[in-house]
Amino acid sequence: MEGKYFHHALTILQDVCIGCSNCMRVCPTEALRVRKGKAVLYENRCIDCGECYKVCPVNAIIIEQDDFSKIFNYKRRVALVPAVLLGQFPTDVSPQEVYNTLIELGFTDVFEVESSAEVLKNFINSYVSDSSIPKPVISSFCPAVVRLIQVKFPALVDNIMLLKPPLDLSAIYYKQMLLDQGVDESDIGIFYITPCAAKIAAIKSPVGDDYSEVNGVINMDVIYNKVLRVIKQKTPEETKYKNTCTINPQNILWSLTNGEANQIEGRCLAIDNLHNVIDFLEKLENDEISYVDFLEIRACDEGCAGGVLNSGNRFLTVERLKNRVKNLSAQQASSTVLNNGCFEKYLPIFEQKIAVEPVKPRNMLKLDEDMAKAMKKMERVQRIMKFLPGIDCGTCGAPSCQALAEDIVQGDAAISHCIFIQRTMEQTRQLDPDHSFRIMERIWGKDRFSKTSQKAKGRKRR
Numbered sequence: 001m002e003g004k005y006f007h008h009a010l011t012i013l014q015d016v017c018i019g020c021s022n023c024m025r026v027c028p029t030e031a032l033r034v035r036k037g038k039a040v041l042y043e044n045r046c047i048d049c050g051e052c053y054k055v056c057p058v059n060a061i062i063i064e065q066d067d068f069s070k071i072f073n074y075k076r077r078v079a080l081v082p083a084v085l086l087g088q089f090p091t092d093v094s095p096q097e098v099y100n101t102l103i104e105l106g107f108t109d110v111f112e113v114e115s116s117a118e119v120l121k122n123f124i125n126s127y128v129s130d131s132s133i134p135k136p137v138i139s140s141f142c143p144a145v146v147r148l149i150q151v152k153f154p155a156l157v158d159n160i161m162l163l164k165p166p167l168d169l170s171a172i173y174y175k176q177m178l179l180d181q182g183v184d185e186s187d188i189g190i191f192y193i194t195p196c197a198a199k200i201a202a203i204k205s206p207v208g209d210d211y212s213e214v215n216g217v218i219n220m221d222v223i224y225n226k227v228l229r230v231i232k233q234k235t236p237e238e239t240k241y242k243n244t245c246t247i248n249p250q251n252i253l254w255s256l257t258n259g260e261a262n263q264i265e266g267r268c269l270a271i272d273n274l275h276n277v278i279d280f281l282e283k284l285e286n287d288e289i290s291y292v293d294f295l296e297i298r299a300c301d302e303g304c305a306g307g308v309l310n311s312g313n314r315f316l317t318v319e320r321l322k323n324r325v326k327n328l329s330a331q332q333a334s335s336t337v338l339n340n341g342c343f344e345k346y347l348p349i350f351e352q353k354i355a356v357e358p359v360k361p362r363n364m365l366k367l368d369e370d371m372a373k374a375m376k377k378m379e380r381v382q383r384i385m386k387f388l389p390g391i392d393c394g395t396c397g398a399p400s401c402q403a404l405a406e407d408i409v410q411g412d413a414a415i416s417h418c419i420f421i422q423r424t425m426e427q428t429r430q431l432d433p434d435h436s437f438r439i440m441e442r443i444w445g446k447d448r449f450s451k452t453s454q455k456a457k458g459r460k461r462r
């Protein structure tokens with residue numbers, strides 16, 4: 001949905017940022033610059049992957065969430081829990097204890113997000129088997145990947161699967177179930193406990209959809225700490241949470257690497273980690289990959305177990321979830337009570353609501369809405385690139401020489417921001433050293449130079 005606003009969950013606290021440029025150097029879409037000694041976000045390029053959040057040494061980047069107290073605006077307060085939340089806890093904490101504690105904290109209902117994958121996999125299999133759908137079909141599960149394709153690989157947008165992920169299906173299911181029980185719509189508050197920033201952005205500004213059924217988002221590290229604090233203080237006595245819809249054990253792994261691909265028919269590949277993802281999508285764009293039916297692509301290592309808001313080690317999380325699958329499978333094999341028929345009644349509603357509209361590209365390289373002007377600007381970028389050194393040193397406050405050239409044609413920077421051009425201009429007397437110094441101050445901030453100038457003054461005195 002091009003033109004629609006792009007909500008970003010990440011905020012840079014300007015008073016905390018020290019302008020170290022770590023974030024700028026890791027951003028996969030060159031969405032950050034340093035100006036006046038602070039990181040600045042180019043919103044049209046950001047995909048909410050959270051890579052910058054991981055490397056900030058002073059926690060200047062925060063992931064916005066809804067205030068926990070917002071849940072009390074509703075009579076029915078539903079926690080949509082992804083399986084990876086359970087994988088964070090030590091092995092002696094059972095899922096039942098976690099659910100009981102969520103109820104104790106104020107939720108009235110708890111529902112495991114991946115439960116609805118049971119329905120989704122059938123929809124995906126018939127979607128993938130449709131010969132008119134472009135192949136490979138790229139999973140719509142990871143919102144950072146969907147946004148990455150929108151901004152960096154626009155030629156691949158038609159490959160994005162136009163089906164809602166389990167998060168949306170679970171919200172639709174649970175809301176409808178409560179409505180059927182006679183609960184008033186205004187009394188239902190559905191809250192997703194998120195392992196990453198991209199899911200927040202997807203809920204606040206869904207791609208290919210007008211709105212989300214989810215009313216709020218709470219970061220997983222916050223919930224993890226709240227739950228663990230309660231569990232450490234006391235053993236929950238009675239069962240407060242009663243499960244009415246049992247998860248199929250296989251679906252517990254849906255958000256992990258291969259969790260989705262393993263359940264889809266045909267030739268399926270699973271790719272995780274943003275660098276691998278970019279590398280793979282480049283190959284796909286260049287037609288170097290063929291005869292693949294379905295691609296499960298996750299921005300984080302080990303899928304959602306590697307989400308930036310997880311508190312636990314991702315490998316331990318995966319191990320715990322796999323153990324849970326084993327235990328549940330054994331239980332379900334010997335029980336006739338557990339079943340997963342809870343969705344059957346709701347299949348017509350899923351059929352009606354599962355599709356999303358075609359995803360549109362958000363071409364970050366588009367230099368102008370007017371094609372002729374954009375072409376002229378692109379030619380100018382190419383001319384400027386001939387003068388820049390091409391070593392992507394970042395001293396200009398942009399992550400690469402190409403990014404600086406683009407900023408120049410957009411009027412956001414000048415060629416004299418390049419330290420190599422400055423030295424050359426000084427040598428040919430087109431720029432005096434004082435002016436060069438002021439340019440660097442404007443990029444890196446005056447404070448950055450006060451240390452070095454004091455040192456230089458000290459040396460002079462000796």
Ligand code: SF4
Nearest residue numbers: 027046047049050052
């Ligand atoms: S969230 Fe990702 S895309 Fe956005 S600024 Fe940070 S690193 Fe770049």
Ligand code: SF4
Nearest residue numbers: 017018020021023056
């Ligand atoms: S990593 Fe980015 S946001 Fe954090 S201090 Fe460095 S420049 Fe500022």
